Amino acid sequence: MSLSTPPDDPTRPGAGVLETRLIDIDREKFAREFWGQTALLTRGAGDFSDLFSAEAVDELISRRGLRTPFLRVAKEGTTFPDSSFTAPAGVGATISDQLDDTALWRKFADGATLVLQALHRTWEPIAEFNARLSTELGHPVQANAYITPPQNRGFDDHYDVHDVFVLQIEGTKRWIIHEPVLPDPLRDQVWTDRRAAVADAAKGEAYIDTLLGPGDVLYLPRGWLHAAQAQGEVSIHLTLGIHSWTRYALAEQLVQAALALLRDDPEMRRTLPLGVDGPAGEVDVVRKRLAAAVADADAASLFHRTRRGQGRPAPLGPLAQLAAVQGLGPESVVRLRGALDARLEGSRLSTRVGWLDFPETDLPSVRRLLDGEAGTANDLGNGLVERLLRAGVLVPADP
Template identity: 75%
Template sequence: MTSPSHPRDPGTTTDAGVLRDRLTRRPREEFAREVWGRTALLTRRASDFTDLFSARAVDELIARRGLRAPFLRVAKDGATLPEASYTSPAGVGATIADQLDDTLLWREFADGATLVLQALHRTWAPVAGLVRALGAELGHPVQANAYVTPPQNRGFDDHYDVHDVFVLQIEGTKRWLVHRPVHPDPLRDEPWTGRRTAVAEAAQGPPHIDAVLEPGDVLYLPRGWLHAARAQGEVSLHLTLGVHGWTRHALAEHLARAALAALRDDPWARGTLPLGVDDPADEIAAVRERLAEAVAQADPAPLFHRARRRQGRPAPLGPLAQLAAVDALGPDSPVRLRPALEARLDGTRLTTRVGWLDFPQDELPSVARLLDGTVHTAGDLGLPLAARLLRAGVLVPAPGDPPW
């Protein structure tokens, strides 16, 4: 018996969701059909983002959280500054040298530098919640950065990204100049720096979008679209949600790996070429035929889903809250599948971002029910199964997110 496969955790896949309600004011299917990966889109007054991030949050993260350099970059006049110019040890008990130094950062910021808080989906809970919801809705990994730019300054020269972005203006205003791609749909190993001349030339032409973003506005840019931005008469703060889309090229890579793995088990493919081969045309033709057969039979899905799991993290889990849930577990205890777990049930095995588990046939119906993402009682699932999944970090107490 093979249980149904679930390609990703349950998420919002109808027209109601983050994409429409907070970012584009367009139904999901309309956005997918007319905009996604095709063209830039500016949405005025898309939402109120004051619940997500703020200038006070920037000061909190820089001055009080003990963040280290990987969580922040500093850019000035189109270049990134060395980490040593804004990091230092923090005294007794915190002598790690690459911690953010708020005094040094203040001086750089006052001198016109842009502060880039990176990976906010790991450090700021409201942003993390939005990223999880959007990632589930789009089916692609999402990350979040914040850009804090002093008045009348810019952080980076005209460039393109190798991922799609949603720009959410939080505070202040910023003028954006957007140009069409010089290299549509760049892959992750095709950054703009390999096309500096073409980018610079294209940026001199008439822009596709020339607009000042105000708080609540959202700008969507597919990967490859050129852009540059400058703050206006006050400090500008915006969030960038980067969507690292899976491509057909990535699927082809997984398919090729699966086919090559199969050929390792083929004694003919492992064989040595004949002696004195000067023109390998016949051998190439034979290998091409055997490789085509392997591609036709290969299943890239396991490699693809393994890669998907590595691209993200499950929702936060508090060890103390989890232990309390295990100790207090009873038939009426509400539990649910941990969000963003990327859980799949194939046969008798459940694979997740926190590992895999095998189950006997009589527990499979209960495990399959969990994948709907709704709240269940431990008694409905079976207390031994619920306890096992809580200890594994697959189930979490419900309802809602923990207060921490």
């Protein structure tokens, strides 16, 4: 078991949410010794009530009109069908798959775990936290909450195909962790395909067997086996899932870029010979040309485009944005919209909301905005600011 120790200066300037909220070692040590390698248990990382709480659970389930798949329900390894806890919401909202709070109460009272999924889309404090963490890690982050009644568990021993940070919010939960049966599984190498191996490994000596209490954080790389059971009171924990980019994923991007080059190769578009008996000779030709295309391919743009597609920009209020456009004046202060994953390549700005080309005269102002600076329309250029406001790239800066 790896239990972290405090760094010399955990509050040093510039530390992000990884260091200030999730671990009590410095980022470099975490990256060197734990990231993608082994489990890390951090006691008393902090108070997470600003992110989530029991009151948040009740509000989301009973007042927000959530639909599936924003919630799953499970008990002792069995996931209930959506139809067992959803219903139409009445006049004016007759969508059939909205959460039925009465049905959910009955299942919860009978020992079922409630799983609020994709909280980075439905709960603002978590959305903001996730966006910051994703930016720091360079990998997409999702957030689920698990609400388990006393002395119950929702899922059997299993592993995830993404890394996780487990943040205990309320109550206590016993976590039993075992080392992987398949290190670093890819997205399609799910635990159910190795159910017998997982069950056998779970019978062995645990790597970690501990109680998590409020404020504790557990980091697990993908592939690490785990099961958890609530103790004498309701347990609420957040799981932050890190959907890590891998070398295999980069290889996929590189091959796609190479194939795009081969589309323009007349020899590769030719029909195979008539009556060819087996493709052996042709495979050798293709292999050589494919290898050459891989050597010439630039997968960077494809990688960044794919990465942008895995996240969403910060929220944009249409009425506030319209007011900003209509009220634009020389002293209006604007900034880059958050979580755009903006990238300037030559004179083209690519973001999660599209791309824009700029004349050379605008590029200094664009670079200034990408560096995180706020500026006035007068300094940046009124025409540029209006264009970027209308495109949803800029937003009014906080007063």
